[in-house]
Amino acid sequence: MRDRVGADSSGDYCCYHLRGDFHENSYAYRPKRRAQQAIDAIKEALLSGRREVVDADLSGYFDSIPHAELLRLVKGRVSDGSILK
Numbered sequence: 854m855r856d857r858v859g860a861d862s863s864g865d866y867c868c869y870h871l872r873g874d875f876h877e878n879s880y881a882y883r884p885k886r887r888a889q890q891a892i893d894a895i896k897e898a899l900l901s902g903r904r905e906v907v908d909a910d911l912s913g914y915f916d917s918i919p920h921a922e923l924l925r926l927v928k929g930r931v932s933d934g935s936i937l938k
Contacts, residue, residue, distance in 0.1 A: 875883065880891035895906055928934075 878894060880886045880888065880894075898906075
């Protein structure tokens, strides 16, 4: 249970502080963003003449990330070192 709370807190912290790195049309795993908003954005884009939709399923991708390198990059962006422990 404690690990889950820590993971959720870390995720919330990182989403808040790194939110500027996300593309404005990214909806997955974003606070205050829902699937319906993504669908509405797609409909709006189609009505304005866009004809492509990009969908990427990254469910297995995160297991392949070199965690040492990821932590090194996050350390450069996160000033609170305790969040990385």
